[in-house]
Amino acid sequence: xxxxxxxxxxxxxxxxxxxxxxxxxxxxxxxxxxxxxxxxxxxxxxxxxxxxxxxxxxxxxxxxxxxxxxxxxxxxxxxxxxxxxxxxxxxxxxxxxxxxxxxxxxxxxxxxxxxxxxxxxxxxxxxxxxxxxxxxxxxxxxxxxxxxxxxxxxxxxxxxxxxxxxxxxxxxxxxxxxxxxxxxxxxxxxxxxxxxxxxxxxxxxxxxxxxxxxxxxxxxxxxxxxxxxxxxxxxxxxxxxxxxxxxxxxxxxxxxxxxxxxxxxxxxxxxxxxxxxxxxxxxxxxxxxxxxxxxxxxxxxxxxxxxxxxxxxxxxxxxxxxxxxxxxxxxxxxxxxxxxxxxxxxxxxxxxxxxxxxxxxxxxxxxxxxxxxxxxxxxx
Numbered sequence: 001x002x003x004x005x006x007x008x009x010x011x012x013x014x015x016x017x018x019x020x021x022x023x024x025x026x027x028x029x030x031x032x033x034x035x036x037x038x039x040x041x042x043x044x045x046x047x048x049x050x051x052x053x054x055x056x057x058x059x060x061x062x063x064x065x066x067x068x069x070x071x072x073x074x075x076x077x078x079x080x081x082x083x084x085x086x087x088x089x090x091x092x093x094x095x096x097x098x099x100x101x102x103x104x105x106x107x108x109x110x111x112x113x114x115x116x117x118x119x120x121x122x123x124x125x126x127x128x129x130x131x132x133x134x135x136x137x138x139x140x141x142x143x144x145x146x147x148x149x150x151x152x153x154x155x156x157x158x159x160x161x162x163x164x165x166x167x168x169x170x171x172x173x174x175x176x177x178x179x180x181x182x183x184x185x186x187x188x189x190x191x192x193x194x195x196x197x198x199x200x201x202x203x204x205x206x207x208x209x210x211x212x213x214x215x216x217x218x219x220x221x222x223x224x225x226x227x228x229x230x231x232x233x234x235x236x237x238x239x240x241x242x243x244x245x246x247x248x249x250x251x252x253x254x255x256x257x258x259x260x261x262x263x264x265x266x267x268x269x270x271x272x273x274x275x276x277x278x279x280x281x282x283x284x285x286x287x288x289x290x291x292x293x294x295x296x297x298x299x300x301x302x303x304x305x306x307x308x309x310x311x312x313x314x315x316x317x318x319x320x321x322x323x324x325x326x327x328x329x330x331x332x333x334x335x336x337x338x339x340x341x342x343x344x345x346x347x348x349x350x351x352x353x354x355x356x357x358x359x360x361x362x363x364x365x366x367x368x369x370x371x372x373x374x375x376x377x378x379x380x
Contacts, residue, residue: 001036003376004084004100006075008067008091011045014269017296018107021177022090026051028369036376039082041075068134071095086147086379088372093138094146101379103372104146105175108156108293109163110215111135143167148375150175152294155315175372176319177294178365182273185305186280195277199267202237206339207282207306209241209297215290217311217329218243219251224288224335225264226257231340239265239282279304284342284349287311288329295319299363302356307349309338323359325352 007022009015015023026040030051038057043064053059060082062074076095079087087094088103095102111132143149143164149172151157157172186192195201206225210218218240225238240248245266252258270278279285285301287310294315301308308324310316317326325342327334342349 001086001377001380002039002082002084003036004039004041004079004082004087006041006071006087006089006091006094008042008070008075009045010042010050011048013046015047015272017177018091020180020272020296021105021107023050024178024180024365025090025369025372026057028365029373030054030057032366032369033373039078039084041078043070067131072097076100086376088376092135094142096138096141096145101147102142102145103148103150103375104142105150106139106143106156106160107152109139109160110291110293112139112163113159113291140164146171147379148173150372150375152177153315153318155318156293173371173375175368176363177296177299178363178368179299179303179360180272180365183276183279183300183303183360186277192277192281195274196281198274199270200265201239201278201281202235202265204235205237205239205265205282206284206286207239207278207301208286211242212247215292217288217290219255220329220332220335221286221288222248222251222257222260222264223255223332224339226255226260227333227336228339228343229260229263231336232343236283236343237263237265238286239267239278241267241270244268275300276304279306282306284309284339286335286339287316288327288335289316290314290329292316298324299360303360305353305357307342307352308356309335309342321359323352323355 010019010022034056040059041062044061060078062070062078071093072095076098079098079100084100086101086103090105092106094104151160151172151174154174157174160172161167161169208221210216243266248264248266249261252260279301285306285308287295287298287308289311291314298308298310298319302323309327310320310324311329312326313329325338327338
């Protein structure tokens, strides 16, 4: 059987969650399937060693053009050229006019829930906004043409069925994301010291992966941390990813907490290789998002032995069960109380660490790969 997998951006330097899911899927498939032929459709980039060809896995580099042209013109042309029996589109969208059967991974439909004006008013790069607009246009066109749809949580399946009322429930399967093997407690002091020096990390800190989208809840996280600092005048900092110092200064001005900037370290983008050390060094991990399809950083932090604060909204309770401290993302005081509880109550912190380690073990990439392989083989 000839199986095509679309993973257009896995070779770029700064990878997003969708890219990492695609990489792990291919790595696991290479372990479990040596019989069928795979054609990995992507484009060139600086990090071209994340996956390698094997005897039955061929990497097809298509020209680096704009995403719509790449997906709607070059990709279907290549799928036809290599005679694929099925195409797995891993990144929410797919070619509209492709005759080959399509399996679509629909990670979430957050962009469909937003109004067009809201997409352009939120903070973020022009590229990100145009990408959301493209998905908002393409997904309704392609959804009914897909032979199978994969999503990442039962919560997201329900949201998809509510939005697309004509879809039959058995068309959508759930394949949970996994935790990569290198996400585990880092105990080597030399590795820790190197990362501390590389990023100039403080001795004691809370860790937060933010983002420009309001759903990531950066502003309420900052308000909550300000509450915590006022109640605990200690030398602790908040280490933030995906925000510039200028963005933080602007937000702190809006919430009238300009002085908090001295308690914050913004480190921008951190490679996946370095992330386990960040989790392992932090006193707790903050993920008070308002809306997620899954939330991979939650289980990564758990796998590294870090207590997690996350929301009782959308998919987070499904992912965490009783292994995290759940808060109201709209209530900064609730978030601050959670910080205080975990930081001061060692017994409770140890309880969350133990529960988190156990919970994270249930999420493996090989489970996802076996599920997808069964689906591929259904097109023989």
